[in-house]
Amino acid sequence: MAPFDYDSLVTHSEDGARRFEAAVEGMTCAACIGEIEAGLRDLPGLDHARVNYTNRRLALEWRDDAFDLASAFERLRLMGYTVRPFELAESEREEIETSRFLLRCLAIAGFAAMNIMLLSVGVWVGGDIDPSTRDLFHGVSALIALPAAAFAGKPFFKSAFTALRAGRLNMDVPISLGVLLALAMSVYETLTHAEHAYFDSATMLLAFLLLGRFLDHAMRRKTRAVAANLAALRAPLACRLSSDGAETVVPLVKIAPGDIVRVRPGERLPVDGVVATGASQLDESLVTGETKRRAVACGDQVYAGSMNYDGALTIRVEAANGATLLDDIERLLEKATNARSRYMRLADRVSRLYAPMVHLAALSTALFWLWRGASLHDALITAICVLIITCPCALALAVPAVQVVASGALFRAGVLLNSTDAIERLAEADTIVFDKTGTLTSPEPRVVNASGIDAGVIDLAARLARASRHPLARAVAQERPRAEPLEAREAHGQGVCAMVEGVEARLGSPAFCGLEDEAARLGALEDDLSLVAFRHGERRALFQIRQVLRSDAVETIAALQARGFVIEILSGDRIEAVEKIARALGLSAWSGGLKPAHKVARLEALRAEGRRVLMIGDGLNDAPALAAAYVSISPIDATQITQAAADAVFLGERLAPIVLTLDLARKARARMRENLALSVIYNLFAVPLAMAGWLTPLIAAAAMSGSSILVTLNALRAGASPLHLSPALRERAQLVALADSSGQKTRMEAAR
Amino acid sequence: MIVLLFLIPLAQLLGLIALGAFMWSLKRGQFDDLDGAAHRVLMDDDIEGEHER
Numbered sequence: 036m037a038p039f040d041y042d043s044l045v046t047h048s049e050d051g052a053r054r055f056e057a058a059v060e061g062m063t064c065a066a067c068i069g070e071i072e073a074g075l076r077d078l079p080g081l082d083h084a085r086v087n088y089t090n091r092r093l094a095l096e097w098r099d100d101a102f103d104l105a106s107a108f109e110r111l112r113l114m115g116y117t118v119r120p121f122e123l124a125e126s127e128r129e130e131i132e133t134s135r136f137l138l139r140c141l142a143i144a145g146f147a148a149m150n151i152m153l154l155s156v157g158v159w160v161g162g163d164i165d166p167s168t169r170d171l172f173h174g175v176s177a178l179i180a181l182p183a184a185a186f187a188g189k190p191f192f193k194s195a196f197t198a199l200r201a202g203r204l205n206m207d208v209p210i211s212l213g214v215l216l217a218l219a220m221s222v223y224e225t226l227t228h229a230e231h232a233y234f235d236s237a238t239m240l241l242a243f244l245l246l247g248r249f250l251d252h253a254m255r256r257k258t259r260a261v262a263a264n265l266a267a268l269r270a271p272l273a274c275r276l277s278s279d280g281a282e283t284v285v286p287l288v289k290i291a292p293g294d295i296v297r298v299r300p301g302e303r304l305p306v307d308g309v310v311a312t313g314a315s316q317l318d319e320s321l322v323t324g325e326t327k328r329r330a331v332a333c334g335d336q337v338y339a340g341s342m343n344y345d346g347a348l349t350i351r352v353e354a355a356n357g358a359t360l361l362d363d364i365e366r367l368l369e370k371a372t373n374a375r376s377r378y379m380r381l382a383d384r385v386s387r388l389y390a391p392m393v394h395l396a397a398l399s400t401a402l403f404w405l406w407r408g409a410s411l412h413d414a415l416i417t418a419i420c421v422l423i424i425t426c427p428c429a430l431a432l433a434v435p436a437v438q439v440v441a442s443g444a445l446f447r448a449g450v451l452l453n454s455t456d457a458i459e460r461l462a463e464a465d466t467i468v469f470d471k472t473g474t475l476t477s478p479e480p481r482v483v484n485a486s487g488i489d490a491g492v493i494d495l496a497a498r499l500a501r502a503s504r505h506p507l508a509r510a511v512a513q514e515r516p517r518a519e520p521l522e523a524r525e526a527h528g529q530g531v532c533a534m535v536e537g538v539e540a541r542l543g544s545p546a547f548c549g550l551e552d553e554a555a556r557l558g559a560l561e562d563d564l565s566l567v568a569f570r571h572g573e574r575r576a577l578f579q580i581r582q583v584l585r586s587d588a589v590e591t592i593a594a595l596q597a598r599g600f601v602i603e604i605l606s607g608d609r610i611e612a613v614e615k616i617a618r619a620l621g622l623s624a625w626s627g628g629l630k631p632a633h634k635v636a637r638l639e640a641l642r643a644e645g646r647r648v649l650m651i652g653d654g655l656n657d658a659p660a661l662a663a664a665y666v667s668i669s670p671i672d673a674t675q676i677t678q679a680a681a682d683a684v685f686l687g688e689r690l691a692p693i694v695l696t697l698d699l700a701r702k703a704r705a706r707m708r709e710n711l712a713l714s715v716i717y718n719l720f721a722v723p724l725a726m727a728g729w730l731t732p733l734i735a736a737a738a739m740s741g742s743s744i745l746v747t748l749n750a751l752r753a754g755a756s757p758l759h760l761s762p763a764l765r766e767r768a769q770l771v772a773l774a775d776s777s778g779q780k781t782r783m784e785a786a787r
Numbered sequence: 788m789i790v791l792l793f794l795i796p797l798a799q800l801l802g803l804i805a806l807g808a809f810m811w812s813l814k815r816g817q818f819d820d821l822d823g824a825a826h827r828v829l830m831d832d833d834i835e836g837e838h839e840r
Contacts, residue, residue: 066824073810146806150799168788175795261830 038350040051044120047103052082055095055104058264060117062091062113075115078107092258093118094538120286127263129205130256137249140187147183148235151176152736159733166228173225178220178606180234187241188214190248206386206431209393213426214240220419232602233423236735240428243561254442258451259573262671262684274298277350294352301504305342309334318342318506320472322655326582340655342506346538380456381704382434384426385711393425398727417728424725424735429717429742433710434748441703444754449686450696451671457682459707460578460666461700463647467595468638468660470652471606471616471627474670476582477688478653480510480565484579490577494536496569499542503531507567508542510580530568541570553577584619591690598697601646605634607656614726634660651693668693699753706753707754710746717742 046054059071066628068086071093071588075084080102085094095107111118115576146734154172158164168250188211195207214237214605221232274284276295287305290296295311299303304317314332319325321340327345337350401418405411452458469475485493498511501520512518521540523533530543541547545554548568554577557566567578585591606613613627626637638660640646650657650664661667661680669681685692721738724730812818 065823065829068823068826069830086823087820088826089820135813135818139817140811142806142809147800153798156794170790171791171795175799179799209824678830 051096051753052096055120056091057095057108057118057120059091059093059111059117059629060119061087062086062088062433070114071111072115074110075107077271078110079482081107089257091264092260106204117560127256127259130252130259134252135560136247137190137245137252140190141242141245141249144184144238144245147179148238148242149236150179153236155736156734157381165756169368170225170228171220173234176234177699180238181222183238184214184241186220187238187245191241191244203379204387204390206382206390208426209386209390209422209425210240210244210431211392213422216419217423217426220416224416233732233735236732236739237526239736240426240739243428243740244431247432247435247747248437254439254446254516255452255455258442258446261446262453274333284394286755288455290352290672292352296352298343298352299504300343300345300347301506302343303337304337304348304350306352307337308348308352309336310349311349314347315346315348316344318344320582320608320654326472326608326612339654347395380434381459381707381711382431389427389430393422393427396425396722396726397421405727413728418724420728420730421722421725421737424717424721424730424738426739427714427754428739429714429746430711432743433639433750434707435705436747436751437703437710440750440754441699441706443536444699445683445696448692450668450683450698451685452683457666460647460682460698461649461697462648462704463695464600464666466601466641466646466648468498468603468605468641468648468650468664469653470650470654470657470660470708471604471613472497472582472608473653474614474639474651474657475584475588475604475620475690477585478670479513480507480580480581482510482514482578483583485514486576488492488576489574490571492571492574494518495540496542496578496725497577499531499533499540499569500567502533502786503542507565507580511567511578513544525606538572540569542567542569544568545577548575550575572666577601584616585688585690587689587691589620590623591694593698598694600649602698605629605637605660606652607631607634631659632658635663638663649697668696682728687742698720703753704716706750713746713749715741 039406044055046555048054061067062071065088068088071086072084075081075095080099081095081097082099083094083096083686085096087094088090095104100443107652108118132310137269158169158172191207191214194205195211196450198205200210216235217233221234221237224230224232272284273287273290274282274295275290276282276298282297284569292308296306296308300315302320304531310333312333314330316328316330317337319338320326321342322338331348332639335780337348376541391682397418401414404414404417436460438455455480497512497518498521500508501518502523503509503525521533521535525529525531528548529543529547532539532541532543534540545568548570550568550570554566554568557564557577557579558626565580567580569576592602602622602624604613604620604622605619606625606627607629608627608629613625617623617625629637634657638648642665647665650661650667651669652661652667653670657669658680661669667681668685670681673686683696685696717738721734724734817824
C-alpha cells in the first residue's frame, strides 16, 4: 500500500500546535478509550491524544517535529483499530457552534427563570406583602429578566425577524411577540407600582423552548456525526501517481483534473476519467444498475463508483465537461431537489393558522373591553395577557419533542435521518419504489452453491481467497469470515495458488484450474452467473457467484404489502434480471433497463396520480430518483452522492429497518397530532380566562409549564417501541455493516 | 426586612457563580463527549501499573 499523504489534513494553530482528527472504527466499548489513549501515550513528541467516545473520533495534538503521525496510525492498526483521517465538514463545524450557542442561551434562561421564580413565589405567597417590598422584588426580577431575555431570546427573535421580513409568519413570531410584550408590560407595571408582573412567565417560556430546541439539535448533530464517520470510513481516498512514478494515497478532495490515479483490482474507482494505461473489466452496477461487467481499455471513459475487477488501471482525471453521465445525474438531481423543497411541515402549517388567530383574538379582546367602557390601560393589559397565554410554548414543543424521541429510537435501530421533516413525510408515504441492484439484492455478490460443496474444500478455498483482492475471490472468502490467509502467489488476471500439504492448490478462473468444460456447461444455462474454480490435487469445485437477494428481502416485502403499501421495482439492470427478482418477491409491478431520467419520469407519473412515493435505492443512477421522490431511504454502503440525496440512510445487510422506520414514523406522526390537539385544548381553557381578564402571573406560569410538560411526556411514548433494539444489537448491526470483507482481524487476535 | 437587602444579592451571586462555572466548562469542551465522560470516571488509569496488563 502506498504511503498516505497526511500533511494535507493536519491543521496548524497560531501557537505552533498541530492537530489531527480521525474517525476510529472498531471502538466497541468504553474500555477502548483507555486502551487507545494509553497505547499512544508514550509516542515521542505527542502532547495529547483524546478519544471522543460519543462521536467515535480521535484527536491528536503535538508541537514537536519528532512526532510521526504514520507511526501512531501503525500502532492503532496493530491494536486492531482502523483509523480514517477526517476533515470536519464546514456544515458540522457550524452545527457544533449552534449547539453550543443554544446551550449557553439555555443556561442563561434557566438561571434567570429560577431566580425570578424564587422572587415571584414570595410575591404570590405573601398575600399581605407590603407594596414597597413587592416593587423591590419586581425591580430585581426586571434586572435579571431583561438582559437574560435579550441574550437567550436571540434564536427566536432572529428567526421571527427573518420570517417577517420575508412576509411570512412562523411559530417564532408569536413567541417573540409574547415574550417581548410580557417584558414590556411588566416593566411598565413595575414602574407604576402595579400588582402583577410577568417576568417569570417570559423567562420560563424561553427556558422551556430552548430546552426543546437544544435537544432537537443535539439529536440531529449526533446522527450527522455518525453519518460523517461512516462517510470517512468508506471513503474517498485515491492513489495518486506523481510524474516520477511515486504513489501517495490522498483524500479525494485533493485530487485535481489532470492527475493520474491508480486503481488496483478489487478497488472502486474514486474518480471520473479516461483510462490512461491498462485494461480491465468494470462492474458499473452502482453507476448504471447494469450487473453485466464492461471491458475497458486505454482511452475509454470510466465513472467513479465502478468496481475494478481484473487488471490494474491508471486513470487520467477529467474535469466535468458537461457531457458525462455524472453531469447528467447532477443536473437531474438539482432539478429534483428544487421541486421537493416545497414541502410544508406540520408545525408550519399549524403556525400559519395559529399566529393570525391569536393576534386577532388579542385585538378583539382589546376592542371588546374598550367598548365595555374599560380604560385604555386595562384593555391593553388584557389583550397582552391573551398574547402571553397563547404564546405557543406547548405548540412549539409539540413537534420537536416527538422528533427527538423518534429519531433517537431510529438511531438506536441503525437508521439515520438526513432531513428534519423526514419523519412526517415517511409517515405519509403510501407507495414504495425499490431499486434492484444493491438495494433488494446485497451490494456484494455471494456464493450461491455453498451447500453443494465439501466443507473442507470451502475452508481451504476461503483461505486462498483471502490472499486475493479480486471481488469474486472476496465472495468466496466471505464463506469463512474467520479463515487464516495463506501465503499465496497471485497469477495476474487468472487466480492465486499456494502449496498445501505438498500439493499445489489453485483458486481462480476455470481455465486456471482446468475446469473449462464444467464451467462452459454451467455458463450456458444462465448468463448472470460468475464462476470461480478451485483445485487441490483431486479435489475440485466450482463456486457459483451472483447477486442474491438480501437475506430478509422476501419477508420485508411481505410485511410492507401487509401494511397496504403499493410496491414497484424500477431498475437500470437488464429486463430478464429484474423479472427474475420480481418473480422471487411476488411483485407484479416492475420495469428494467431504465435510465436515471426514466426513473424520475416514472416517479413524476406516480405523483400525478396522487401517490406519495417512498423511493429506496443505492446506486449513483438512483440519486435523482431519490431526490425526486416524496421521501427516500438509502442503504449506507451506497455511494456518497446517494446518501446525500436520501432523507434517511440505514445500516446493515438487512432490509428490516425500512419496516421499522415506517412504523415508527407513523407512530411519531400520531403523537405529533395528539400533541397539537393537547396544546389546542390547553388554549381552549386558558384563552377565555385571559380574555375575561382573570389571568394572574401564577395561573400563567402554572398553565404554561403544565402544558409543556404534558406535551413532552406524551412525546416520550413515540420512542417506546416493541422493535426497540438493545445497544449490544445495535453495535452488532453496525459492525456487520462495517466489517470489511477483506478479512479484518478482531482486536482480540491482534492483542495476542 | 433589611435582611432581604443582603439575602437577595447573596442568592443572585451564588446563582451567578454556578452559571459562570457552567459557561467555563462549556467553553473548555466538557460537554463535547458526554458518553465518554460517563465511562472515564470508572477508569482506573490513575492507579500505577494498572494498564500494563
